[in-house]
Amino acid sequence: MTKTVYIAGLGLIGGSIALGIKRDHPDYQILGYNRGEKSRRVAMERGMVDEVTDDFAAFVSQADVIILAVPIKQTLDFMEQLAQLPLKPDVLITDAGSTKLAIVEKAEEVFANKAIRFVGSHPMAGSHKSGAHAADVNLFENAYYILTPSRLTNSETISELEDLLSGLHVRFTQMDAAEHDQVTGQVSHFPHVLASSLMLQAGDYRDSHAMTQHLAAGGFRDMTRIAESEPGMWTSILATNKEPILERISDFKKRLDQIADLIATNNQEAIWDFFDQGRQIRKEMEIHKRGGVDSFFDLYVNIPDEEDEILKIMELLRGTSLMNLRINEENREDIHGILQITFKTQADQLRSKEIIEKATDYQVFID
Amino acid sequence: MTKTVYIAGLGLIGGSIALGIKRDHPDYQILGYNRGEKSRRVAMERGMVDEVTDDFAAFVSQADVIILAVPIKQTLDFMEQLAQLPLKPDVLITDAGSTKLAIVEKAEEVFANKAIRFVGSHPMAGSHKSGAHAADVNLFENAYYILTPSRLTNSETISELEDLLSGLHVRFTQMDAAEHDQVTGQVSHFPHVLASSLMLQAGDYRDSHAMTQHLAAGGFRDMTRIAESEPGMWTSILATNKEPILERISDFKKRLDQIADLIATNNQEAIWDFFDQGRQIRKEMEIHKRGGVDSFFDLYVNIPDEEDEILKIMELLRGTSLMNLRINEENREDIHGILQITFKTQADQLRSKEIIEKATDYQVFID
Numbered sequence: 001m002t003k004t005v006y007i008a009g010l011g012l013i014g015g016s017i018a019l020g021i022k023r024d025h026p027d028y029q030i031l032g033y034n035r036g037e038k039s040r041r042v043a044m045e046r047g048m049v050d051e052v053t054d055d056f057a058a059f060v061s062q063a064d065v066i067i068l069a070v071p072i073k074q075t076l077d078f079m080e081q082l083a084q085l086p087l088k089p090d091v092l093i094t095d096a097g098s099t100k101l102a103i104v105e106k107a108e109e110v111f112a113n114k115a116i117r118f119v120g121s122h123p124m125a126g127s128h129k130s131g132a133h134a135a136d137v138n139l140f141e142n143a144y145y146i147l148t149p150s151r152l153t154n155s156e157t158i159s160e161l162e163d164l165l166s167g168l169h170v171r172f173t174q175m176d177a178a179e180h181d182q183v184t185g186q187v188s189h190f191p192h193v194l195a196s197s198l199m200l201q202a203g204d205y206r207d208s209h210a211m212t213q214h215l216a217a218g219g220f221r222d223m224t225r226i227a228e229s230e231p232g233m234w235t236s237i238l239a240t241n242k243e244p245i246l247e248r249i250s251d252f253k254k255r256l257d258q259i260a261d262l263i264a265t266n267n268q269e270a271i272w273d274f275f276d277q278g279r280q281i282r283k284e285m286e287i288h289k290r291g292g293v294d295s296f297f298d299l300y301v302n303i304p305d306e307e308d309e310i311l312k313i314m315e316l317l318r319g320t321s322l323m324n325l326r327i328n329e330e331n332r333e334d335i336h337g338i339l340q341i342t343f344k345t346q347a348d349q350l351r352s353k354e355i356i357e358k359a360t361d362y363q364v365f366i367d
Numbered sequence: 368m369t370k371t372v373y374i375a376g377l378g379l380i381g382g383s384i385a386l387g388i389k390r391d392h393p394d395y396q397i398l399g400y401n402r403g404e405k406s407r408r409v410a411m412e413r414g415m416v417d418e419v420t421d422d423f424a425a426f427v428s429q430a431d432v433i434i435l436a437v438p439i440k441q442t443l444d445f446m447e448q449l450a451q452l453p454l455k456p457d458v459l460i461t462d463a464g465s466t467k468l469a470i471v472e473k474a475e476e477v478f479a480n481k482a483i484r485f486v487g488s489h490p491m492a493g494s495h496k497s498g499a500h501a502a503d504v505n506l507f508e509n510a511y512y513i514l515t516p517s518r519l520t521n522s523e524t525i526s527e528l529e530d531l532l533s534g535l536h537v538r539f540t541q542m543d544a545a546e547h548d549q550v551t552g553q554v555s556h557f558p559h560v561l562a563s564s565l566m567l568q569a570g571d572y573r574d575s576h577a578m579t580q581h582l583a584a585g586g587f588r589d590m591t592r593i594a595e596s597e598p599g600m601w602t603s604i605l606a607t608n609k610e611p612i613l614e615r616i617s618d619f620k621k622r623l624d625q626i627a628d629l630i631a632t633n634n635q636e637a638i639w640d641f642f643d644q645g646r647q648i649r650k651e652m653e654i655h656k657r658g659g660v661d662s663f664f665d666l667y668v669n670i671p672d673e674e675d676e677i678l679k680i681m682e683l684l685r686g687t688s689l690m691n692l693r694i695n696e697e698n699r700e701d702i703h704g705i706l707q708i709t710f711k712t713q714a715d716q717l718r719s720k721e722i723i724e725k726a727t728d729y730q731v732f733i734d
Contacts, residue, residue: 196646198561277566278594
């Protein structure tokens with residue numbers, strides 16, 4: 001049975017979801033809303049959607065499924081509008097926001113006692129690019145796609161949504177909305193607060209310590225990379241996930257007090273344990289594991305800093321699928337100035353090591 | 368005039384320094400000390416040193432220059448030993464430690480009123496590898512090599528040391544030892560405390576929120592990468608740079624209070640400014656620049672995720688000197704899946720953009 005899916009927001013997320021739906025359900029009709037003209041045009045040109053509108057209300061009554069892939073504030077606003085509009089009976093509504101409790105609570109409030117099914121969604125992938133031109137059918141591949149059921153969700157709702165989105169090749173996971181916000185508060189929202197705070201601190205320190213500007217190197221760069229994220233999105237995230245983030249800030253201050261106490265009393269054994277525990281825990285996290293969010297098989301090659309050295313290595317590895325490639329170039333205490341190649345499989349990693357070792361006299365490390 | 372240089376510690380740092388000295392001064396005699404047998408053997412095999420010993424005192428009296436490339440604690444201990452040993456008049460002693468004030472103060476104490484010249488050194492590069500087998504003549508290329516003069520330093524000392532180390536191709540910079548420790552406290556030591564604290568916090572959070580283990584992704588990974596550093600080295604750094612780090616912890620807690628207040632009062636405008644300022648400041652830092660003067664010159668190419676696509680681009684750019692090359696691959700909220708190429712010059716960047724646009728139909732961004 002074919003379906004009509006209405007996607008509001010044809011940016012990176014909405015556009016990529018549209019492409020994923022088309023992949024497994026080429027017969028489904030996809031309607032799209034976007035305020036800006038450019039992404040509407042690109043979405044039509046790329047065949048992501050069958051029809052587009054700049055009037056959100058226009059297509060809502062035709063939809064079996066409505067996906068709100070717009071910023072959090074607008075998602076909340078559209079939900080209020082939907083509650084007032086004529087919809088198909090048992091329409092399935094979902095979203096794509098980075099926080100979930102505020103959205104689920106809004107749904108349970110405005111959609112109560114209506115023939116509306118609602119489940120919250122958080123596809124955990126993204127980009128610093130935006131717009132329909134950046135949409136990619138593989139954007140979510142192997143990513144977690146969190147579903148947060150509401151009182152307006154039943155088990156059929158979940159399986160229907162998972163079937164609709166099967167072409168995204170994601171890993172569906174169900175979580176309570178509040179739990180989702182607490183966990184992402186810990187691993188994503190609070191770290192953004194930390195990174196920006198560190199950046200502002202270093203910025204102020206420059207005024208009296210000019211070399212701060214110059215001596216920040218690899219570790220500092222890694223720690224502050226996310227401080228360059230788009231401020232609007234993160235402001236909305238903080239605004240809709242206050243309590244968990246405030247609680248993490250408060251907990252973190254206590255941790256800073258503890259380590260400060262160890263430093264002040266020169267308790268080197270406990271400081272050693274502090275660093276060692278951090279190292280151990282990180283190794284246990286999924287960020288380290290094969291088949292996890294980011295599964296990595298790295299090879300380090302000690303190439304000279306010369307033209308065409310990378311090309312030479314790439315030629316040796318012709319036909320091998322690379323996930324990432326990076327020259328660790330600058331002044332850093334924790335990484336060597338070498339070419340780092342990341343493979344999708346361990347087999348490729350080991351085979352490549354052999355190939356490079358045979359063809360060159362460069363040092364090759366697996367780590 | 369030939370010289371005899373004695374390097375204590377033939378690990379990554381000492382070994383790389385030895386190779387750098389040999390590059391520009393092949394006639395100098397290099398003597399090496401290392402406690403462990405393996406690095407002694409490798410150092411001899413690789414021709415880094417002319418003679419080795421496992422008895423620190425053995426070669427000190429022959430040396431014109433003594434370089435202590437051992438952990439901070441051992442550096443302090445060797446300095447005390449040197450003060451008691453027969454040395455050549457006007458011997459030049461230096462080190463390679465990550466903190467400087469404790470070492471300079473020790474030198475001024477134990478070498479006072481002796482015919483000894485001392486200057487502190489901090490070569491700002493390193494590796495997650497260690498040992499003589501990882502030593503590399505290019506390890507320090509273009510890195511800052513901080514020299515911290517002491518009361519036992521004169522201008523001739525500095526130029527003599529810079530001449531000795533010319534083959535390392537570093538950027539020598541002179542700084543006051545206390546100022547060095549404050550700046551590195553801000554950009555390196557305190558960030559390590561932050562990263563490990565975040566790691567321990569997330570580790571504890573797992574106990575009551577199991578998905579913490581799984582949902583940590585790109586941003587969290589970047590922020591905690593340095594939490595995997597070797598605990599011993601960082602324990603010594605904290606122990607020898609207490610005050611600056613404690614002061615930064617205290618300052619940071621105030622910053623957390625401020626942002627917590629903005630979140631609690633839902634001051635979205637000020638939160639937006641907080642994130643925006645962090646973003647602005649990061650763009651001004653040298654981590655964004657090349658050589659402290661020129662910018663990095665990045666090009667983003669929207670390549671398909673297919674084998675040999677990178678090779679194809681590399682072939683187009685044959686003969687161009689690349690600084691870095693990276694595929695922004697994974698599921699993350701802040702980066703898109705495209706090839707990022709960093710050039711040393713703007714001319715290369717612009718020329719490469721033209722070449723790729725002519726030869727392919729990929730989107731190419733400068734950003």
